[in-house]
Amino acid sequence: MESESSSSAASVSGSPTQTEADLSRHMLELEEDDDLEVFSKDATLTDASSFSASMPMSPASMINQYKLEEQDIKDVFITVDCPESHVTSIETFVTYRVITKTTRSEFDSSEYEVRRRYQDFLWLKGKLEEAHPTLIINPLPEKFVMKGMMERFNDGFIETRRKALQKFVNRIADHPILSFNEDFKVFLTAQAWELASRKKQGPGLLSRMGETVRAVAASVRGVQNRAEEFTAMNDYVETFGQKMGMLDKIAQRIVKEQKEYLEGMKECGPVYTLWSGSEDQLVEPLKAIAGCIDNCCKVTEEQVAGLSENQVPILHEYVLCAETLKAVLRRRDNIQAEYESKVDALANKKADKENLKEEIGRLEDKVECANNTLKVDWERWKRNMQGDVKSAFVDMADTNMNYYKKRLAIWESFLTSQKTDVHLEKDTDS
Structure with missing residues (x-):
């Protein structure tokens, strides 16, 4: 009996896929060639919950049934x-x-x-x-x-x-x-x-409560033999969430400071206009400065809008993604914990042996399907994330450069006009 139990448990922890050596090292590793392919199509995705409770087919058969060819269109x-x-x-x-x-x-x-x-x-x-x-x-x-x-x-x-x-x-x-x-x-x-x-056709209250109770029981019990690759995923998600949270806060602070800078510029422009009314010799230069500040305000408004509407939402989405990933990993652990509890019950002879063996076989298939599904979707999600974040950073750099070039051009135009006026005055005097 004990040998049957240990061999069943080993089938969960002894995954044939080689453990990823260091997921954290690839946190934002953005290769030049393939990471820009944001919407890649994986051909081996499946999900254990979409199959019937009896699980008549082996996990390999079910995965093959759900294999999809890559769609170019x-x-x-x-x-x-x-x-x-x-x-x-x-x-x-x-x-x-x-x-x-x-x-x-x-x-x-x-x-x-x-x-x-x-x-x-x-x-x-x-x-x-x-x-x-x-x-x-x-x-x-x-x-x-x-x-x-x-x-x-x-x-x-x-x-x-x-x-x-x-x-x-x-x-x-x-x-x-x-x-x-x-x-x-x-x-x-x-x-x-x-x-x-x-919406009204959803599971009844008692059914939902039963699912919740089982999930809570599984989370309290914990997983005894989680494969190393899923532990590595948990570690990756924890680090990823912290880094994205920090970037999200910094991006929001940048937007806030840019808005404050914009308000300051808007207050500064009218000062030069008023000043020009009391300085007969400086009327044109002061009005020109006021015009430059006004144009810079318009450029800065565009920059703030671009950050608020494009860059910040992408970073914040992946802060929320970290919580989504944690929930997915918890659900995978719950599936395995339910399986392990049945294996323990069989080992301790706490219930009918034949019924437990049948249920253990079903749960073992469910765990294997859940593992395979998550591993494939995990790789797909990482490619999407890397493409999104790389694109966001590149776009942010490009747009900031363009906005600063526009502001520089505004002030260079002012300087050129002042040099021209000085030359004209010298020519007139001569």
Whole structure:
């Protein structure tokens, strides 16, 4: 009996994949050639939760069934636009138009147009996590904006959220497994009343409570034989979250300081204009300086808007991604912990031996599928992340250089005009 138990447990910890030597070393290792391929298609993704409880096939068979050939042509295009504010006696909320164009045969039409609010996107994310617990689903933008950044219902916040929601659904559409999820199809195609009906078909309260109790029990028990590669993933995510959190705070501080600098410049310009009224000999130079400051203000406004709308959201998204990854790794650990508890029960003869053996076999397959799914999606996510972060840093460098060149050109133009005026005065005097 003990030999059976130990051999079953060993099948979890003894993964055939070689452990990654040092994931932290590759935190932001951005190769020149292949890291810019943001939406790569992996051909071996699968998910244990999408299979029936009986698990009639081996993990290898199920993985082969779900192998997908790489797609060079995208077949689902989604646009999120036209936000509209709605005010009722109970609440105020914003809806977004979601337009889907597709060539997939499982859709009844080639184009759909629906309106969705934030809580609908939240429902979709929850359903995807429920159906695919060890796939990495990109985070949604936060429900409430960070204090001091912007008001919840102003145009800037709504536009930033719209971009984030569009990115969220298109990441799902680009995924070789998530894009075929039935709830995703319903989200894209169903009218509001149909979606509301679909939401009511979720698992009952007792079922949800049972799942929660099992998850809590598994987390309390912990994993006894976690493979080294998943421990390395945990370490990577912890370090990644800390670094992205630090970059996020620095980026927000830069935006705040740039806004303060902009306000100072706006106050400075009128001073030169007033000064020109009391200095007959300096009227033109002082007015020219005021004009230069005004032009610099316009350039700085563009720079602040670019940082707020493009660079900062990307960094903050990956702060949220760190929490998503932690949740995925916890769900994988819970699956393994449930399996290990059954192995222990069999070893201690605490329950019916034959039934336990059958359940252990099913759970062993589930663990193996969860491991394989996470490993493949992990590599896919890392490539996406590296491409996004590299692109954000390069864009930030390019835009900052362009803005500083514009400001430099403004002041160089002023200096040139003053030198020209000096030469003209000398020629006149001579």
